[in-house]
Amino acid sequence: MKKVTGLSASLIACSLLALSAQAQTGPNMYFTVNSSDVMVQGAAMVLATQAIEQKANVRVLLCGAAADMALQGHQMPTLKPKNVTPQQMLQGIIKGGATVEVCALFLSNKSLKPDALIPGVTPGKPADVASYMLKSDVKMLAF
Numbered sequence: 001m002k003k004v005t006g007l008s009a010s011l012i013a014c015s016l017l018a019l020s021a022q023a024q025t026g027p028n029m030y031f032t033v034n035s036s037d038v039m040v041q042g043a044a045m046v047l048a049t050q051a052i053e054q055k056a057n058v059r060v061l062l063c064g065a066a067a068d069m070a071l072q073g074h075q076m077p078t079l080k081p082k083n084v085t086p087q088q089m090l091q092g093i094i095k096g097g098a099t100v101e102v103c104a105l106f107l108s109n110k111s112l113k114p115d116a117l118i119p120g121v122t123p124g125k126p127a128d129v130a131s132y133m134l135k136s137d138v139k140m141l142a143f
Contacts, residue, residue, distance in 0.1 A: 020066040026055035030133060033143045036065030036084060042079045045089030052096040059132060060093065061124055063103035066143070070102050070121040071112075087118070094120035101129070 023141035029051045044066075047089045048058050062070050069076060069087045076085040094100055107114065114123055132138060 001030060003088045017039040018066075025055055028135065028138045029050075029058050029141040030138050030140045031058065031060045031143065032140065033060065033062050034064040035143050037081065038077055038141050041066055041086040042089060043071060044141070047085050048090060048093045048098060051123070052093060052098060056096040058093060060090075060098055060100045061103060061129060062100065062121075063106060067106040070100070070117050072116060072118050089097065091118065093122070094118075104129075 002018075003056075013139055029048070031044055031048050033041060033071075035041060047120065051058050068074050069085075069090055074087060078085050078086055090100065100121045102121060104124050105128050107116070111117075115139060117123075133140065
């Protein structure tokens with residue numbers, strides 16, 4: 001077995017970092033979801049899931065009635081064929097690496113604090129959201 005020198009170890013480490021970064025450079029997808037319709041919310045989550053599985057970087061903004069699905073304890077009907085709720089699908093995309101935010105107006109207009117949100121969902125910051133939306137390489141979908 002060959003001994004790895006300092007230079008060889010550095011080259012290996014750089015190669016691994018490059019491969020890791022390359023795996024994170026898929027298309028940037030931005031989903032805005034504000035529909036109160038559970039099937040529309042579910043459709044958005046299904047497409048976000050598929051985008052993640054196809055190596056896209058997914059960011060989701062929930063606003064209005066759709067942001068309710070980010071609330072702890074929120075009851076929703078299950079959707080066929082997998083018998084899961086949009087909230088369960090939302091939790092799946094969070095585990096898959098999606099960034100999920102509720103719109104800046106949501107919590108204050110519901111008289112709620114950020115701890116009312118399920119883990120992995122944060123309040124959106126308008127300047128950050130607008131900056132992301134303005135990037136030329138972001139594909140936006142609205143539901």
